[in-house]
Amino acid sequence: MRELIKESISDLKKSDGFVYVTAEGKKIDLHEAAAKGIAVTPVNPKDEVIKKLEAAGLFLLDGKFLNDLNELISLISGAGSSKGKSGKRRTFTDSEKNKIVEEWKKVEAAGKQTKAAFAREIGVGYQTFINWLRG
Known part of the structure; x- marks a missing residue:
């Protein structure tokens, strides 16, 4: 649980807004994706962190x-x-x-x-x- 919390904090601190993922779900830098012509989807890192925490039983929005x-x-x-x-x-x-x-x-x-x-x-x-x- 401690590692999940530390990982969540790290994920939120290192992102400057959205992160970008490929169709396979892998994170990728937007500039790199553009240079390689890879389609990406913007994902709010907060949403991802909330999903991980709720899966572990931590409902921090409740x-x-x-x-x-x-x-x-x-x-x-x-x-x-x-x-x-x-x-x-x-x-x-x-x-x-x-x-x-x-x-x-x-x-x-x-x-x-x-x-x-x-x-x-x-x-x-x-x-x-x-x-x-x-x-």
Whole structure:
């Protein structure tokens, strides 16, 4: 799993946009393909990385999965809050906030939960969550 994650990071860092593949699925430099007259298809490397990670069971675009994974990491690292303990406040990155807001839009469209219940479920104060929605 660690190697898959490292490989995914490497794939995303080394590409400047699209990668190009031949009909056989082999990656090729666009200039080389043009010089040799080889037809290529542009492929977004993010899509390829997402497919590989999902095949391994890592659904990083699924907000609920991310929340569960973050909670697990928090509990293992000792940062998780439990009754009787006073913990540090959790800080969310802009990316995490955006993913949570996107997940809320799906939940809201399904009409399954109130904003307050959703905020409690993800471990965020109601007013903080409202501020993110206004963001």
